[in-house]
Amino acid sequence: MRTLATSMGAYNPVSYHNGSVWPHDNAIVSAGLVRYGFVPEAQRVARGILAAAEHFGGRLPELFCGFDRSEFASPVPYPTSCSPQAWAAAAPVQLLRSLLRFDPWVPFGEVRLAPAVPGAYLPLRFDHVALAGGRVSLEVTADGFEVGGLPESVRLVRAPRRAATDLRPTVP
Numbered sequence: 001m002r003t004l005a006t007s008m009g010a011y012n013p014v015s016y017h018n019g020s021v022w023p024h025d026n027a028i029v030s031a032g033l034v035r036y037g038f039v040p041e042a043q044r045v046a047r048g049i050l051a052a053a054e055h056f057g058g059r060l061p062e063l064f065c066g067f068d069r070s071e072f073a074s075p076v077p078y079p080t081s082c083s084p085q086a087w088a089a090a091a092p093v094q095l096l097r098s099l100l101r102f103d104p105w106v107p108f109g110e111v112r113l114a115p116a117v118p119g120a121y122l123p124l125r126f127d128h129v130a131l132a133g134g135r136v137s138l139e140v141t142a143d144g145f146e147v148g149g150l151p152e153s154v155r156l157v158r159a160p161r162r163a164a165t166d167l168r169p170t171v172p
């Protein structure tokens with residue numbers, strides 16, 4: 001997603017804020033989309049940023065130019081962008097958390113997990129994920145997912161949390 005739509009008068013794909021693409025903004029957009037149930041749309045945003053990361057050697061820059069893919073086959077670097085850049089480096093982690101719908105609510109004794117990861121990224125395996133004083137493993141395949149090492153104080157809920165406007169924890 002660009003900072004400004006191509007249909008807007010001030011759109012300029014080489015402008016810092018008027019048409020460029022910021023990976024961290026896209027990760028936030030994807031998180032919001034998945035949270036409100038717009039999973040295909042969130043997946044599309046995530047796939048776009050992860051594809052861009054491949055073109056940048058796995059090191060996402062602060063931003064890149066917002067040219068359409070029909071104009072350039074790969075993302076066009078922004079001339080003065082910082083690369084690597086800390087919040088851009090965190091974008092793939094946030095995208096992955098969003099697509100996993102990994103939502104730890106340790107104070108309420110639960111962790112929600114309902115993977116919606118595009119098949120192209122499967123299988124996935126994570127080990128030694130810190131959670132509630134323990135280390136959790138997670139394996140996601142096309143057939144489902146398995147969680148290991150979940151602390152006894154934390155219950156696994158195999159469903160996404162309701163929309164952000166409904167923040168009540170699930171009652172067992």
